[in-house]
Amino acid sequence: MTALTVTESATRKGHPAGARRRSPYPAWFFLPAAIIYGVLFLAPTFASLYFSLTRWTLFNSVFIGLENFVQFFREPFLVQGLVNTVIYAVITSGLKVMLGMLLALLLTSNIIARGYLRSVVFFPVLVSTVGVGITFTVLMHPTQGMINEGLALLGIDGPGWLTDPRLALISVALVDVWKGVGLATVIYIAGLVAIPKDYYEAARIDGATRWQNFWYVTLPLSRPATATVIILSFIGGLRTFDLIWAMTRGGPGFASDTVASVIYKQYQAGFYGLSTAGNVVLFVLIAVLVVPLTMFLNRKQGHE
Amino acid sequence: MSKAGPIVGGIAAIVISALVFLVPFAFIILTAFKDRAQAAALDFTWPASFNLWTNLVEVVTTRNWMLVTAFINSTILTVSSVTLLVVFAAMVGFILARRKSRWNPLVEFLILAGLMIPPAVVPTIWLMQGLGLFGKLHGLVLIEVAYNLPFSIILYRAFIATIPRELDEAAIIDGARPLDVFFRVILPLLWPVTVTNIVVQSVGIFNDFTNPLYYLPGNQNATVQLTLYNFQSQFNTSYNLLFTNILLITIPPLIVFLFFNRQIVAGMTAGAVKG
Amino acid sequence: MAGLDLKDLRKNYGTVEVIKGVDLSIDHGEFVVFVGPSGCGKSTLLRMIAGLEEITGGELWIGDRLCNTVEPRDRGIAMVFQNYALYPHMTVYDNVGFGLKLAKTPKAERDRRIREAARILQMEHLLQRKPSQLSGGQRQRVAIGRAIVRQPEVFLFDEPLSNLDAALRVETRMEIAKLHQDLGTTMVYVTHDQVEAMTLADKIVVLDRGVVQQVGSPIELYQRPANLFVAGFIGSPKMNLLPATVDAVEGDIVRVSSRDLAATAIRARSDGLKKGDSITLGVRPHALVPNQNGNVVGQVALVERLGNETNVSVRLPGGTPLMVVLDGDRALRLGESIILGFDPAQALLFDQSGVAREPL
Ligand SMILES: Nc1ncnc2c1ncn2[C@@H]1O[C@H](COP(=O)(O)OP(=O)(O)O)[C@@H](O)[C@H]1O
Ligand SMILES: [Mg+2]
Numbered sequence: 001m002t003a004l005t006v007t008e009s010a011t012r013k014g015h016p017a018g019a020r021r022r023s024p025y026p027a028w029f030f031l032p033a034a035i036i037y038g039v040l041f042l043a044p045t046f047a048s049l050y051f052s053l054t055r056w057t058l059f060n061s062v063f064i065g066l067e068n069f070v071q072f073f074r075e076p077f078l079v080q081g082l083v084n085t086v087i088y089a090v091i092t093s094g095l096k097v098m099l100g101m102l103l104a105l106l107l108t109s110n111i112i113a114r115g116y117l118r119s120v121v122f123f124p125v126l127v128s129t130v131g132v133g134i135t136f137t138v139l140m141h142p143t144q145g146m147i148n149e150g151l152a153l154l155g156i157d158g159p160g161w162l163t164d165p166r167l168a169l170i171s172v173a174l175v176d177v178w179k180g181v182g183l184a185t186v187i188y189i190a191g192l193v194a195i196p197k198d199y200y201e202a203a204r205i206d207g208a209t210r211w212q213n214f215w216y217v218t219l220p221l222s223r224p225a226t227a228t229v230i231i232l233s234f235i236g237g238l239r240t241f242d243l244i245w246a247m248t249r250g251g252p253g254f255a256s257d258t259v260a261s262v263i264y265k266q267y268q269a270g271f272y273g274l275s276t277a278g279n280v281v282l283f284v285l286i287a288v289l290v291v292p293l294t295m296f297l298n299r300k301q302g303h304e
Numbered sequence: 305m306s307k308a309g310p311i312v313g314g315i316a317a318i319v320i321s322a323l324v325f326l327v328p329f330a331f332i333i334l335t336a337f338k339d340r341a342q343a344a345a346l347d348f349t350w351p352a353s354f355n356l357w358t359n360l361v362e363v364v365t366t367r368n369w370m371l372v373t374a375f376i377n378s379t380i381l382t383v384s385s386v387t388l389l390v391v392f393a394a395m396v397g398f399i400l401a402r403r404k405s406r407w408n409p410l411v412e413f414l415i416l417a418g419l420m421i422p423p424a425v426v427p428t429i430w431l432m433q434g435l436g437l438f439g440k441l442h443g444l445v446l447i448e449v450a451y452n453l454p455f456s457i458i459l460y461r462a463f464i465a466t467i468p469r470e471l472d473e474a475a476i477i478d479g480a481r482p483l484d485v486f487f488r489v490i491l492p493l494l495w496p497v498t499v500t501n502i503v504v505q506s507v508g509i510f511n512d513f514t515n516p517l518y519y520l521p522g523n524q525n526a527t528v529q530l531t532l533y534n535f536q537s538q539f540n541t542s543y544n545l546l547f548t549n550i551l552l553i554t555i556p557p558l559i560v561f562l563f564f565n566r567q568i569v570a571g572m573t574a575g576a577v578k579g
Numbered sequence: 580m581a582g583l584d585l586k587d588l589r590k591n592y593g594t595v596e597v598i599k600g601v602d603l604s605i606d607h608g609e610f611v612v613f614v615g616p617s618g619c620g621k622s623t624l625l626r627m628i629a630g631l632e633e634i635t636g637g638e639l640w641i642g643d644r645l646c647n648t649v650e651p652r653d654r655g656i657a658m659v660f661q662n663y664a665l666y667p668h669m670t671v672y673d674n675v676g677f678g679l680k681l682a683k684t685p686k687a688e689r690d691r692r693i694r695e696a697a698r699i700l701q702m703e704h705l706l707q708r709k710p711s712q713l714s715g716g717q718r719q720r721v722a723i724g725r726a727i728v729r730q731p732e733v734f735l736f737d738e739p740l741s742n743l744d745a746a747l748r749v750e751t752r753m754e755i756a757k758l759h760q761d762l763g764t765t766m767v768y769v770t771h772d773q774v775e776a777m778t779l780a781d782k783i784v785v786l787d788r789g790v791v792q793q794v795g796s797p798i799e800l801y802q803r804p805a806n807l808f809v810a811g812f813i814g815s816p817k818m819n820l821l822p823a824t825v826d827a828v829e830g831d832i833v834r835v836s837s838r839d840l841a842a843t844a845i846r847a848r849s850d851g852l853k854k855g856d857s858i859t860l861g862v863r864p865h866a867l868v869p870n871q872n873g874n875v876v877g878q879v880a881l882v883e884r885l886g887n888e889t890n891v892s893v894r895l896p897g898g899t900p901l902m903v904v905l906d907g908d909r910a911l912r913l914g915e916s917i918i919l920g921f922d923p924a925q926a927l928l929f930d931q932s933g934v935a936r937e938p939l
Contacts, residue, residue: 032388139328
């Protein structure tokens with residue numbers, strides 16, 4: 001047997017005994033991703049901590065301490081944006097959890113036309129948010145809109161969905177749920193089908209009713225899905241911008257402004273420091289709400 | 305257990321779902337067929353005359369064929385950023401799954417942070433201006449890559465962990481260098497999850513409105529979602545054209561939906577079961 | 580021409596030492612088997628030779644090269660894995676040729692070598708298939724083919740038969756033995772199965788907890804195990820180990836006895852032994868025969884009749900179980916009393932530290 005050709009390229013002198021060979025999993029594989037992520041995401045995030053403390057024209061910045069934040073919490077319309085953001089996130093994630101679970105239960109039962117129903121519920125997830133927003137703005141038109149015309153047929157005098165300041169935010173949130181509930185549903189379906197059948201059989205032998213089945217088997221065992229749905233839609237709700245922008249631009253007045261739309265408006269108006277402060281506020285808001293929420297939802301199941 | 309239950313329930317579900325989920329789409333389609341006057345009524349009625357073709361021509365040619373430019377821009381944006389995402393995220397997922405190091409917790413933290421933290425918009429614009437990336441399509445490509453990396457990495461890492469390490473080792477003994485191991489052995493095996501990645505990220509990036517709005521201003525640069533936004537003010541009263549435009553930009557996701565429904569659902573529900 | 584020299588080879592995972600200084604010399608063309616219980620470090624040692632594990636200390640010489648830090652591809656080795664590790668997305672042809680392709684071997688040469696390997700392993704008809712279309716045995720064949728085309732100086736096998744069913748295992752074992760004959764290359768083979776070790780090896784290396792217990796030919800290990808561990812590990816069924824006491828030491832004759840064992844005189848290395856010492860007497864199940872004058876008496880507890888031989892479990896008065904393999908078919912009754920004897924030359928003594936007291 002002849003010597004292997006590749007061995008000839010190897011060094012004859014042999015390496016010093018202590019030298020390390022290169023890892024087959026080199027760390028530089030991280031590099032392209034790390035550079036892009038570091039430069040375009042991390043660096044601006046850190047920079048925002050400084051620029052939120054300045055009056056800023058993009059060309060020069062003047063350090064003004066916490067003035068932007070003070071303004072943020074003093075201006076009523078900015079505070080309202082903050083409150084709206086939380087309301088919006090709570091409504092959308094709450095409804096998505098409930099409706100998602102309900103739809104998932106329906107769509108995993110032996111109902112007819114399951115495939116059709118799953119598709120119909122899921123498709124809006126893939127459609128352009130702005131397109132959906134514009135469509136529903138039209139459908140929610142107070143006098144000509146299809147929704148109120150439909151209600152009129154039933155003898156109900158429909159409200160000004162997007163024109164009534166008390167209702168605008170909730171209307172947008174409902175459209176958000178319409179568009180996003182399909183995602184919650186498929187996540188729940190994945191969670192439900194992963195529950196081993198044994199549990200239901202054991203429960204049936206124990207004489208559990210349907211309701212007990214749901215309460216003591218389905219609900220606790222689909223908790224990972226619930227956690228995912230809540231966290232995803234809660235973060236999404238807190239960050240939401242495009243739907244609100246497409247439907248109300250934060251109006252009427254500031255009735256449906258959220259922090260994200262405030263950030264955009266301040267940016268447009270050239271208040272870069274204030275806009276960035278808005279970013280930091282949103283960042284803190286998410287951290288303060290989502291981190292404990294995540295820990296709560298993913299806590300070790302003890303007594304259940 | 306009666307047989308009638310599922311059928312009655314099913315019919316009720318079909319009717320309700322059609323009312324809630326299909327009527328809005330039907331409305332888009334009907335309005336796209338109408339002429340300007342009829343569309344302005346915003347009614348859910350049958351078109352009096354079929355004007356889809358004229359509407360299409362008008363939408364496409366308006367503002368110096370802006371929609372065509374926008375479709376080209378969106379296609380370039382989507383294809384380039386998804387390509388980079390696939391390669392770079394798979395590389396990170398590969399090392400993350402294979403090499404235990406004390407950096408891993410930091411990397412994982414950054415991934416979670418990326419999923420959670422809203423991007424700091426103005427500082428990003430400032431930085432991109434400094435780098436000459438602001439208002440450039442390739443700048444937006446890099447932005448989409450940066451913002452969507454965490455999700456792709458998570459998908460890849462979970463999948464790579466299921467590929468036996470002996471495969472890498474066999475390749476190493478066969479003389480493969482790290483790049484060979486990755487590109488000739490691992491990456492081909494990631495195909496199923498790559499398809500998922502491609503479809504999920506394509507839909508997201510194609511539909512993205514916020515980032516082009518911030519980082520790619522100007523009509524010349526418009527992506528399809530922005531044409532909608534620009535058109536909305538221009539055609540404030542020409543709803544037929546607005547909805548023709550909406551119809552047009554809904555077609556790509558519809559195609560993806562028809563062909564890759566399973567992969568999308570798989571990608572979007574990944575992690576739901578194990579939490 | 581390449582043998583292997585391992586000099587005080589060590590491996591740590593963090594603070595845990597897994598290979599604790601292995602010295603071993605393997606000649607060119609030898610078939611060496613590492614054997615030992617699961618977790619003893621066989622795979623780790625093999626993978627250090629392959630270059631898949633970093634060497635913490637000591638020296639690894641392949642041929643006349645110090646290979647501690649040489650890349651695996653430059654060591655002149657090829658490896659066959661337990662779970663085959665075939666590239667699922669490539670055909671058999673491409674699997675076998677992958678290494679050659681990476682080495683930029685010309686296409687014609689590559690094709691020739693792939694077909695040559697396929698011919699040796701009689702798998703020409705499988706070349707266009709994907710691994711998923713192959714049976715376990717065929718997959719292992721492809722994995723071996725992939726090793727052959729590299730024309731390595733050393734073949735490394737890590738439990739290549741463990742995933743095969745019993746019949747296929749015997750068949751493939753024989754093919755590997757034949758391959759070694761035909762190629763004449765150095766082969767290092769890891770297994771936890773002592774039958775594989777006995778049948779394949781020119782030289783067996785018994786490992787336990789990262790330490791070499793004994794190196795030798797299969798027969799040496801069977802007849803003269805160096806310590807209790809090797810004695811218990813090599814041979815099937817296991818060697819019987821009876822606790823006993825030294826009654827007297829007379830030159831190289833040691834007299835021992837116990838509740839289970841009438842006084843017996845055994846030739847052994849007796850230095851340091853004295854009357855009253857505890858000692859272990861080892862006797863193989865095959866060495867025991869029914870004998871009215873024998874020195875072991877017990878009751879039949881279990882009988883397995885295999886036709887050509889009979890395995891008998893005997894309960895001794897002291898409670899120690901004793902395994903006996905008798906030639907031919909014996910119809911023994913359970914509970915029957917049985918008297919057994921053995922040739923003292925076939926018995927071994929192990930002192931309290933477990934070291935064999937072989938006669939000099
Ligand atoms: N990557 C690792 N990190 C820590 N310990 C390891 C690692 N790989 C193997 N070990 C330990 O080293 C010992 C030897 O393992 P191995 O060589 O695989 O044994 P075997 O003889 O069964 O092939 C085992 O106790 C195992 O737990
Ligand atoms: Mg092993």
